[in-house]
Amino acid sequence: PLTLEEKIYDALKKYFGHSKFKSETQKTACFEIAKRNGDIYVSMPTGAGKSLCFQLPAMVHKGISIVISPLIALIYDQVEQLKGKGILAESLNSKITVKQKKKILADLNSEKPKLKLLYITPELAAQDYFRELLFSLNKKKLLNYFVVDEAHCVSQWGHDFRPQYLELGALKEKLTGVPCIALTATATPNVVSDIYKNLSLKEPVKKFKTSVFRSNLYYEILFKDFLIEDPFDNLKKFIEKSLNESSNGSDVSKNVGIIYCRTRDSCSQVAGRLITKNINAKAYHAGLKNSERDEIQSEWMEGKTKVIVATISFGMGVDKSTVRFVAHWNIPKSMAAYYQESGRAGRDGLRAYCRLYYSKEDRDLLTFLVKQELQDKKGNNKTDAMSKMTMEGFNFLINFCEEFKCRHAGISKYFDDDSVPKCNQSCDVCKVPNETKKMIDQYKKGIST
Numbered sequence: 074p075l076t077l078e079e080k081i082y083d084a085l086k087k088y089f090g091h092s093k094f095k096s097e098t099q100k101t102a103c104f105e106i107a108k109r110n111g112d113i114y115v116s117m118p119t120g121a122g123k124s125l126c127f128q129l130p131a132m133v134h135k136g137i138s139i140v141i142s143p144l145i146a147l148i149y150d151q152v153e154q155l156k157g158k159g160i161l162a163e164s165l166n167s168k169i170t171v172k173q174k175k176k177i178l179a180d181l182n183s184e185k186p187k188l189k190l191l192y193i194t195p196e197l198a199a200q201d202y203f204r205e206l207l208f209s210l211n212k213k214k215l216l217n218y219f220v221v222d223e224a225h226c227v228s229q230w231g232h233d234f235r236p237q238y239l240e241l242g243a244l245k246e247k248l249t250g251v252p253c254i255a256l257t258a259t260a261t262p263n264v265v266s267d268i269y270k271n272l273s274l275k276e277p278v279k280k281f282k283t284s285v286f287r288s289n290l291y292y293e294i295l296f297k298d299f300l301i302e303d304p305f306d307n308l309k310k311f312i313e314k315s316l317n318e319s320s321n322g323s324d325v326s327k328n329v330g331i332i333y334c335r336t337r338d339s340c341s342q343v344a345g346r347l348i349t350k351n352i353n354a355k356a357y358h359a360g361l362k363n364s365e366r367d368e369i370q371s372e373w374m375e376g377k378t379k380v381i382v383a384t385i386s387f388g389m390g391v392d393k394s395t396v397r398f399v400a401h402w403n404i405p406k407s408m409a410a411y412y413q414e415s416g417r418a419g420r421d422g423l424r425a426y427c428r429l430y431y432s433k434e435d436r437d438l439l440t441f442l443v444k445q446e447l448q449d450k451k452g453n454n455k456t457d458a459m460s461k462m463t464m465e466g467f468n469f470l471i472n473f474c475e476e477f478k479c480r481h482a483g484i485s486k487y488f489d490d491d492s493v494p495k496c497n498q499s500c501d502v503c504k505v506p507n508e509t510k511k512m513i514d515q516y517k518k519g520i521s522t
C-alpha cells in the first residue's frame with residue numbers, strides 16, 4: 074500500500090494538477106494536517122494557497138471534511154473550483170433549493186457518504202439538526218476535519234468580526250478527536266490569541282506561519298497636497314502604467330484595478346473624473362441596486378470594465394488574480410484594513426502596485442470620524458478595550474504613512490513577523506528615497522505651522 078506521503082503527492086497531481094507545493098510551509102502544513110493528529114493553526118498571506126492545506130489532506134482520508142467560511146460568495150467560488158477538478162464538494166446554505174438540500178443530507182446520513190468537502194456558513198453550524206448530523210458522522214468515524222477558514226472573523230480585534238463565529242468553539246469541543254484547522258491571512262498577536270481561545274484549539278497546537286511580506290507588491294504613499302500636478306491626472310497616469318504592466322509575458326488585456334474611496338459620493342465623483350479622462354471606470358457602492366452591483370462586478374471580473382471605483386463593500390470574497398493595482402483615494406481606517414484591501418492586488422504573484430493618496434485634510438476628517446464612532450460606543454469595558462485597539466490600528470496606519478521607513482517593514486512590524494522583509498526596492502522609501510523624504514518633510518512642515 075502507498076505511504077501517506079505517496080498518497081499526498083498522488084492526490085496533489087491527480088486532483089489539483091500540481092506537481093509540487095507552492096512553498097515549504099504549504100508542504101509541511103499539508104503533511105502535518107494529513108496526520109490528523111491535533112489542532113492546527115495556519116497563517117499565510119492571501120494568495121499563498123491556504124485552501125490546499127486542508128483540501129489536499131481531505132482527499133487522502135475516507136470520510137468528509139466540514140469547512141466554515143464567512144460568505145456565501147466565497148463558498149460558491151471554492152465549491153465551483155473543486156467541482157471543476159472533479160472533487161465531490163457541496164455547500165449547505167440558505168440559498169440552495171430544497172431538492173439540493175435533501176440530496177446533500179441524504180448523502181451525509183448514508184452509511185458511506187460520497188461527499189469529501191462540505192462548505193457551510195457559521196449560521197448553519199449553530200443549528201441543532203446540523204450539529205446532530207456532525208455528531209453522528211463523528212460517531213461513525215467519518216468526520217475528517219473541522220476547518221475554520223478566515224479564522225480572524227472569530228476575533229473582535231479583527232477587522233471582519235462575525236458574532237456567529239463565536240459559537241464555533243463550543244461545537245468544536247463536542248467534536249472529540251476531530252482536528253480543527255484554523256486558517257487566516259491577517260492576524261496580529263491579539264487576534265491569534267482570540268482564535269486559539271474562541272475556537273477552543275487544544276494545546277499543543279501546531280502553528281504554521283509565514284511572513285505577511287508580499288514581495289511582488291509595490292507600496293507607495295503620495296501626499297495629495299504636494300503633487301505638482303492635478304491629483305486626478307496623477308491617478309490616471311498611475312492607472313495607465315499599472316494596466317500596461319506585463320511581467321513574464323503576462324497578458325496585459327487581463328489587467329484590472331480597484332480604487333477605494335470612503336463615500337459613495339466620492340466613488341461617483343472619482344469614476345466620473347476618470348471617465349472624462351478616457352479611463353474605463355465604474356463606480357460601485359451600497360447605494361446601487363443589487364442587480365446593478367452584480368453587473369458591474371461581473372463586467373470587472375471579465376475585464377470589460379477595467380477599473381472599479383468602490384467603497385470597502387467591494388472586495389471580500391472577490392477572487393481575481395490579475396488585479397494590477399489597488400489605489401486608496403482616501404485613507405483606510407486601520408493598518409489591518411489597509412493590508413487586506415491593498416493585498417487584493419497581485420494574487421497571481423506578478424508585479425502589482427498599491428498606492429495610497431494621503432492628505433492632512435483627509436487624516437483630520439478620519440480622526441474625527443474614528444473618535445466619533447468610539448464615542449458612540451463608550452460605556453462597557455469590552456467596547457472600551459476595543460476602542461483602544463481601533464485607535465491603535467488607526468494610529469499605526471497614520472504613522473506608517475507619515476514615517477520615512479520601508480513600507481514592507483512597517484507592515485511586517487504591525488503583524489509581528491519574525492523576519493525583516495527584503496523589500497528590494499518594492500516601496501517608495503527604498504526605491505525613490507530622496508523624493509519620498511522630500512514629500513514627507515514638506516508635509517510635516519505643513520502640519521507644524
Ligand code: ADP
Nearest residue numbers: 091093094095117118119120121122123124125
Ligand atoms: P489563500 O486562501 O491563501 O488566499 P488560495 O488557496 O485561494 O490562497 O490559493 C491561491 C492560488 O494558488 C490559487 O489559484 C491556487 O490554485 C494556487 N495554488 C495553491 N497551491 C498551489 C500549488 N501547490 N501549486 C500551484 N498553485 C497553487
Ligand code: MG
Nearest residue numbers: 123124222223
Ligand atoms: Mg483563502
Ligand code: ZN
Nearest residue numbers: 479496500503
Ligand atoms: Zn521598502
